[in-house]
Amino acid sequence: MRAALYERTGPAGEVLWVDEIARPSPGRGEVLVRVAVSGVNPTDVKSRSGLTPRPIPGFQVPHQDGAGVIEAVGEGVDPSRIGERVWLWMAAVGQWGTAAQWSLVSSEQAVALAAGSSYALGACLGVPAMTAHHCLFADGPLDGAAVLVAGGAGAVGHYAIELARRAGARVAATVSSTAKAELARNAGADLVVDYRSPHALDLLRDFAPVMDRIVEVNLPANLDVDLQLSGPGTTLVVYASSGPDPTIPVRRCMSANVLLRFMLLYGLPRPALLAAAADIADAAGEGALSELPLHRYGLDDIVQAHEAVEAGVVGKVIVEP
Numbered sequence: 001m002r003a004a005l006y007e008r009t010g011p012a013g014e015v016l017w018v019d020e021i022a023r024p025s026p027g028r029g030e031v032l033v034r035v036a037v038s039g040v041n042p043t044d045v046k047s048r049s050g051l052t053p054r055p056i057p058g059f060q061v062p063h064q065d066g067a068g069v070i071e072a073v074g075e076g077v078d079p080s081r082i083g084e085r086v087w088l089w090m091a092a093v094g095q096w097g098t099a100a101q102w103s104l105v106s107s108e109q110a111v112a113l114a115a116g117s118s119y120a121l122g123a124c125l126g127v128p129a130m131t132a133h134h135c136l137f138a139d140g141p142l143d144g145a146a147v148l149v150a151g152g153a154g155a156v157g158h159y160a161i162e163l164a165r166r167a168g169a170r171v172a173a174t175v176s177s178t179a180k181a182e183l184a185r186n187a188g189a190d191l192v193v194d195y196r197s198p199h200a201l202d203l204l205r206d207f208a209p210v211m212d213r214i215v216e217v218n219l220p221a222n223l224d225v226d227l228q229l230s231g232p233g234t235t236l237v238v239y240a241s242s243g244p245d246p247t248i249p250v251r252r253c254m255s256a257n258v259l260l261r262f263m264l265l266y267g268l269p270r271p272a273l274l275a276a277a278a279d280i281a282d283a284a285g286e287g288a289l290s291e292l293p294l295h296r297y298g299l300d301d302i303v304q305a306h307e308a309v310e311a312g313v314v315g316k317v318i319v320e321p
């Protein structure tokens, strides 16, 4: 099969290449998936670059997320799954990520893709939607809650808005451009605010003086504003950060009675991952989740696909093997 590979970490143009390699066969509990669309996330780029290195078992086929059709199953997996359209999560925690014609994952990491959902949507769900789901629901349901999504046009932010709205929350989102504002509004945000505006905090306070959840993409930049919107009942969930770590203002956090939660998808307990995947599958089946604007690349353009993610394109980079 044709696959993108790397054997060592480094810049995309130096370490990524496409080669013909032997197709893996499913072992016990595994499924072999013919990949239609591979989704590229910042985490794939960080793993390949060495910023957040992961063990490389000789070679690594990159990309955690993807969607396609189950072509073969290993021992212990119901053969009726053959032919099923599926989306995959955390494929590159093993060797066989989705940047290839076939990927190999455990049966539970291949989740049925609703008939009305595109492969491109399926390839967007793994890392972004599962992260958004955990940020939103790890501390309980959200019906009637006020939610702030920082970075509402990012991939995680997009699904955080859609999943929160589906759960009955009112959602405010922050962005930094009119194009991103339109994306966040289309996802269903009730209020969209340019976080660079001097009026941002006032607008957010008018929306909800105390947020129930804050889904935070950049804690050092936003901690001060987040705490001004926090009180008893606020959970501030941090899934990303940029720049030096902030000093936690302990007295202000105590006064706010805020709950701080940090999360990294790779370290979540398996039952939490499975529960998130199941609810996301339901949401996609209901039509509650949408594709971001797509930037399409072929497998031979894998380097350019990674560079597009590094450049921070608005929307989602996908590779079609």
Ligand SMILES: NC(=O)c1ccc[n+]([C@@H]2O[C@H](COP(=O)([O-])OP(=O)(O)OC[C@H]3O[C@@H](n4cnc5c(N)ncnc54)[C@H](OP(=O)(O)O)[C@@H]3O)[C@@H](O)[C@H]2O)c1
Pocket (backbone or CB within 6 Å): 041, 042, 043, 127, 128, 131, 150, 151, 152, 153, 154, 155, 156, 157, 174, 175, 176, 177, 180, 195, 217, 218, 221, 222, 238, 239, 240, 241, 263, 264, 265, 266, 312, 315
């Ligand atoms: N902890 C985990 O398990 C986990 C899981 C998934 C992703 N992540 C990490 O989360 C980050 C985002 O992932 P993604 O896939 O959503 O990336 P993405 O699609 O590139 O979106 C990132 C968004 O963050 C926004 N942003 C940056 N600084 C901001 C600020 N100060 N205030 C508000 N928004 C801000 C950007 O908007 P502007 O350019 O307009 O600022 C952009 O829309 C990445 O670093 C990724 O590695 C972590």
